[in-house]
Structures are given as structure tokens and as C-alpha cells.
Amino acid sequence: MLIQFNNLILSFFMAMNTATANPPVVIETLDNIKELSCLSQAIHGEASNQGLDGKLAVAHVIVNRSKSPKFPSDICSVVRQKYQFKFMTKQKWINVDKPGVNRQMTEAVMAANMVLNEGVKDNTRGALYFINPKTYTDRSWLQHRKLTIRIQDHAFYS
Numbered sequence: 001m002l003i004q005f006n007n008l009i010l011s012f013f014m015a016m017n018t019a020t021a022n023p024p025v026v027i028e029t030l031d032n033i034k035e036l037s038c039l040s041q042a043i044h045g046e047a048s049n050q051g052l053d054g055k056l057a058v059a060h061v062i063v064n065r066s067k068s069p070k071f072p073s074d075i076c077s078v079v080r081q082k083y084q085f086k087f088m089t090k091q092k093w094i095n096v097d098k099p100g101v102n103r104q105m106t107e108a109v110m111a112a113n114m115v116l117n118e119g120v121k122d123n124t125r126g127a128l129y130f131i132n133p134k135t136y137t138d139r140s141w142l143q144h145r146k147l148t149i150r151i152q153d154h155a156f157y158s
Contacts (some may be wrong), residue, residue: 020061036112038076039063044108045087046130047154053123054152060122061130061156068128075116096098125149127156 039059047058054086065071065078072078115121124130125148131139132153145157 005061031115035075035116036109038079039112039116040105040108042079042085042087043111044105046085048108050152050154052107052111054154055107056115057121057124057127057149057154057156058130059111059115060062060124061127064122064126064128070128089115123149123151124156126156127158129157130154131157 008029034048036083039062043055043058050058062075062078066073066075072081080088129142129145131142133155134153142157146155148158150156
């Protein structure tokens with residue numbers, strides 16, 4: 001899956017640089033590619049069925065965590081932190097031949113880029129956590145958290 005996302009990220013930026021009249025997008029460091037890849041995978045894993053606002057919100061939670069002293073300081077470490085994101089426990093292979101998957105992957109990369117490189121405003125109001133209230137059963141840890149906003153299928157907490 002990582003190779004697929006890295007290839008998709010490179011294709012995405014190459015297409016953006018050739019298809020627009022804007023100044024070219026420059027990936028400044030290998031760390032930026034790594035962060036884009038980790039964030040894109042998390043967005044796809046947690047919000048592939050959500051619209052752009054939902055994808056951006058998941059991305060912002062991860063970025064907010066990387067800036068919080070309560071969590072690891074880099075995006076990939078936040079994404080890989082044990083028991084934090086459901087998609088990491090599934091280790092499910094993405095079937096790129098399934099209709100709609102390439103579009104979902106592209107949307108995940110676009111959302112990651114918008115948050116990391118384009119400075120899109122945080123639509124979660126600083127949230128560090130999110131759940132899908134329809135599927136999440138253990139809410140005991142939420143009693144000391146403040147609901148910041150609901151976006152599509154997810155509820156976000158600080």
C-alpha cells in the first residue's frame with residue numbers, strides 16, 4: 001500500500017505541475033513525501049467514504065496531534081501509534097482494481113496536500129480525537145473530552 005501511495009503522490013504532483021498555470025508545486029524534502037504518504041494512507045483508511053470536509057478533518061486531527069505534547073511529534077509516528085487508528089489494526093490491502101478506489105486514493109492525497117502544503121484552515125476546531133458514533137462502542141474515555149464539531153460520519157473532540 002505504501003508503494004501505491006508514494007507512486008500516487010509523485011503522479012499527483014507531476015500532473016499538478018504540468019496541468020496548471022500556477023507556480024509548480026515543489027516537494028522540498030523526502031520527509032515531506034513521507035509525511036504526505038503517511039497522512040494520505042490515514043485519510044484513506046479512516047475517511048475514504050467521506051467527502052472532502054471529512055477527509056480534511058481527519059488530516060487535521062493527525063496534524064494537531066503531531067503538534068501536541070501528548071503525542072509523537074511527526075505525522076508518521078502519530079499515524080503508526082498503537083491502537084489509535086482503526087485502519088492500522090486491520091492491515092487491509094487496498095484493491096486498486098475495485099471501482100472508485102483510485103479516485104478515493106487521489107482524494108486522500110489531495111486532502112493531505114491541502115493540509116500539509118496549502119495551509120487549509122482546521123475545520124475541527126483543534127480536535128485531537130474523532131470517532132464514528134454509529135460504530136464506536138467504548139465511549140468511556142470521551143467523558144473528559146469536549147465535542148468540537150460533527151463532520152459527516154465523525155464526531156471530533158479536543
